[in-house]
Amino acid sequence: MRPFAYDRAGDIAQAVRLGRDTGQGQTMAATQYLAGGTTLIDLMKLDVLRPERLVDLKPLQGQYGGIEAGPSGLHLGALAHMSTVAEHPAVRRDYPAIAEALDLAASPQIRNMATLGGNVLQRTRCTYFRDTSWSACNKRSPGSGCAALEGVNRNHAVLGVDDSCIALYPGDLGVALAALDARVELAGPGGARAMAFEDLHRPAEGRPHIETTLRPGEIITGFSIPAAPWTRRSLYLKIRDRASYEFALASAAVALDLDGDQVRGARIALGGVAYRPRRAREAEAMLVGKPLNAASAQAAAQAAFAGAVVHASNAYKPELGRRTLVRALLQARAMEA
Amino acid sequence: MPQSPLAHGPSRRSVLGVVAGVAAAPTVTTAPARATSPTPPPRDRVHVTLTVNGRDHNLTLDTRTALLDALREHLHLTGSKKGCDQGQCGACTVLIDDRRVLACLTLAVAAQGVRITTIEGLAGPNGELHPMQQAFIEHDGFQCGYCTPGQILSAVACVREGHAGSDADIREHMSGNLCRCAAYPRIVEAVKQGRDRMEHG
Numbered sequence: 001m002r003p004f005a006y007d008r009a010g011d012i013a014q015a016v017r018l019g020r021d022t023g024q025g026q027t028m029a030a031t032q033y034l035a036g037g038t039t040l041i042d043l044m045k046l047d048v049l050r051p052e053r054l055v056d057l058k059p060l061q062g063q064y065g066g067i068e069a070g071p072s073g074l075h076l077g078a079l080a081h082m083s084t085v086a087e088h089p090a091v092r093r094d095y096p097a098i099a100e101a102l103d104l105a106a107s108p109q110i111r112n113m114a115t116l117g118g119n120v121l122q123r124t125r126c127t128y129f130r131d132t133s134w135s136a137c138n139k140r141s142p143g144s145g146c147a148a149l150e151g152v153n154r155n156h157a158v159l160g161v162d163d164s165c166i167a168l169y170p171g172d173l174g175v176a177l178a179a180l181d182a183r184v185e186l187a188g189p190g191g192a193r194a195m196a197f198e199d200l201h202r203p204a205e206g207r208p209h210i211e212t213t214l215r216p217g218e219i220i221t222g223f224s225i226p227a228a229p230w231t232r233r234s235l236y237l238k239i240r241d242r243a244s245y246e247f248a249l250a251s252a253a254v255a256l257d258l259d260g261d262q263v264r265g266a267r268i269a270l271g272g273v274a275y276r277p278r279r280a281r282e283a284e285a286m287l288v289g290k291p292l293n294a295a296s297a298q299a300a301a302q303a304a305f306a307g308a309v310v311h312a313s314n315a316y317k318p319e320l321g322r323r324t325l326v327r328a329l330l331q332a333r334a335m336e337a
Numbered sequence: 338m339p340q341s342p343l344a345h346g347p348s349r350r351s352v353l354g355v356v357a358g359v360a361a362a363p364t365v366t367t368a369p370a371r372a373t374s375p376t377p378p379p380r381d382r383v384h385v386t387l388t389v390n391g392r393d394h395n396l397t398l399d400t401r402t403a404l405l406d407a408l409r410e411h412l413h414l415t416g417s418k419k420g421c422d423q424g425q426c427g428a429c430t431v432l433i434d435d436r437r438v439l440a441c442l443t444l445a446v447a448a449q450g451v452r453i454t455t456i457e458g459l460a461g462p463n464g465e466l467h468p469m470q471q472a473f474i475e476h477d478g479f480q481c482g483y484c485t486p487g488q489i490l491s492a493v494a495c496v497r498e499g500h501a502g503s504d505a506d507i508r509e510h511m512s513g514n515l516c517r518c519a520a521y522p523r524i525v526e527a528v529k530q531g532r533d534r535m536e537h538g
Contacts, residue, residue: 003381006400006446034447041403041442042423054400056447083436107513108500109427109491112436113443244512 001044005053009060012187012219018055019217020189024210028140033057033219035079036114038106039122047132048123048140057117057219064221065115069094073226078117078185078219082173083108085116095225097234097253101176104238107245117220120174120184120200120277121212124167125247127152138164139208154313155247158321160275161309165208167275169201170247175271176236178279179253182225188218197223201276230255230265233337237328239272239320248272250321252328261291261333268329270304273321280304283325297329298322383446389414390458396445404448405429405440408455416456416486420515427514430487431455437494437513456486459493469493469531478527480518488514492528493535501532 009015015033023029032040032051035058043049057064057079065079069090076085085091086102105111105119128134128147136145148156148166156166174197177184182197200212214220225231234255240246251271257264266287268280283300290296301322308318381401387394389412396411405422408414408431420428422441429440432454459467469492472478479485491514495501500510507528508521516524 001401004400005380006383006444034444037444037447038424038439038442041444045423054444058447107427108495108498108510109430109437109439109513110424113438244509 002047002050004044004051006056007053008056012060012063012221015055015057015060015219016187016189016217018053019219021053022214022216022218024214024216028209029216031055035118036081036110037118038110038114039118043123043130046130048130061115067091071227073224073228074098076116076223076225078222079115081112082106082114082116082119083111086111093232094227095180095231095234097176097179097231097236097255098173098225100236101172101238101253104236105172116173116223119171120177120197120220122171123211125170126156126167129167139167139211142207142209149311152313153311155249156311156314157275158273158308158310158314158317159270159278159305160203162204162206164206165204165275166309166311167208168247168272169274169276171277172236172238172248172251172271174201174277175251175269176234176253177223177225178277179255179267179269180225180231180234181228181267182223184220185222185224186214186218187221188215190215192221194224198277198279204275228255228265228267229257230267233258233332233335234267235328235332235335237324237331239324250317250324252321252325254325254328254332256292256329256332258292258333261293263287263290263292263296266300268300268304268325270321270325272324273305273308273317280325282306287329292329292333294326294330297326300329301325385446386449387412387445387453388449388451389453390455391452398445400444400446402445403441404431404443404445404453407445407448408440408453414455414457418483418486420484420487425515426484426487427491428484428487430491430514432490432494435494435497437491454490456490459489467493468534469496469527472527472531472534473524476523476527476530477520478524479516479520484514484516484518488516488524492524492531495528496532496535501528504529 021031031053034054034056061079065077067088068075082102086099092099128137129139134147136147157168177197183194184197184200185194236253238248238251248271253269255267266284268283270278283304286300286303305318385396385398408417418428420426424439424442431440433451469489495510501507507525
């Protein structure tokens with residue numbers, strides 16, 4: 001690991017000030033914010049990330065680590081640990097998709113360390129990104145190419161990819177947040193702002209090294225999930241190679257508002273298959289106003305993967321993704337909500 | 338500050354280190370460049386106070402020092418093991434404020450002001466083994482033993498979290514601790530006994 005200076009944030013204003021070198025999208029920047037460290041320290045050991053300065057946000061956990069559930073929705077502090085949020089009774093009861101996405105992620109130790117803000121910014125597990133002996137990685141080294149296009153790409157994305165990058169967004173929580181219309185709250189040099197969680201991650205668009213829409217110095221301070229008739233009937237289904245402690249091959253977060261079997265409202269997002277947390281609005285539109293059954297779920301799943309682009313070893317993903325979504329929809333229909 | 342328990346004379350580890358050093362000598366030239374870092378500027382050295390097993394330790398460390406390396410190399414508490422060193426195997430599991438975490442992905446400088454418990458701190462004041470340690474012995478919950486300190490600390494936390502109710506629960510919530518010897522069935526049995534004795538004395 002390369003040498004770096006370490007600063008502890010005394011308050012949010014100081015953190016923002018110290019973080020002015022975080023760069024646009026915060027990739028490869030000279031300054032990195034440290035929270036749980038489960039991605040950052042790992043990638044620094046691998047020499048993928050080479051910050052000169054870390055700004056530790058954990059001292060701000062008291063202020064930005066709370067969980068509040070009320071009639072207008074759920075508010076999650078960005079520095080709350082994954083495990084703490086997953087155990088919260090109101091999250092489990094009223095937003096099961098969020099609790100399940102957290103429960104099924106990583107290991108107990110990592111969930112005790114990682115924070116929500118850090119988790120949604122987790123970097124791809126693409127081998128060619130993580131192993132610096134590969135020179136071609138547009139995400140790590142802009143303009144160098146993408147070794148995954150012709151490489152071992154079984155775990156790579158099929159939705160939202162282009163020839164610059166087919167890396168998979170590996171996270172689970174982000175998929176649930178995208179489905180539930182979450183907003184992400186930020187502090188930064190220009191003051192506080194909020195935006196749709198869906199807009200936090202950028203599409204690749206030939207510039208995969210800029211991963212987010214965060215501006216230099218900006219810090220995620222929290223997430224708000226609006227109360228809605230579908231949050232209780234929500235779930236996160238994750239399909240993977242192992243029973244536990246493994247990234248998704250395909251996953252789906254679904255939330256349904258049903259009148260009998262008729263769909264009044266549907267929220268769907270896909271994981272394990274896409275470049276960034278991906279809302280499947282085409283699939284949602286196909287379900288609204290119709291009965292939810294195997295046929296309509298299958299039609300929605302077809303729509304969700306209509307634009308899939310496969311490579312040599314990941315041609316199984318669209319079908320696995322469709323089946324995952326169908327199962328998730330039918331399981332959500334069967335929930336007591 | 339207390340004397341390190343291994344500060345008296347040559348330890349098993351230092352002897353092993355010499356042997357390993359000799360054995361590794363022919364391959365030294367192929368070591369990755371990042372293993373040898375330049376002397377860091379003063380900005381990168383920090384005074385750190387770690388509270389480990391109830392005692393405060395004052396250290397001057399490179400900012401890069403992982404908690405695991407601080408424990409093993411600076412405090413000579415070598416019970417915490419380095420397996421993958423990248424957060425995948427759980428051999429380095431320690432408790433911070435009673436929550437299980439990975440010492441390899443925790444910076445020592447960021448682990449101040451918290452209570453760190455390692456396997457060396459689990460036994461009672463007179464050396465009586467923790468019920469979970471005793472359970473691993475009685476159920477033969479290991480073969481080579483390398484992952485065992487992490488397994489035991491993880492198991493203690495697993496029970497305290499209330500995640501050791503059933504075999505399936507134990508398997509799911511111990512999944513962050515890999516055992517290359519695959520002693521998993523006996524580990525599950527050990528965790529169940531440890532759970533019962535922790536809960537009912």
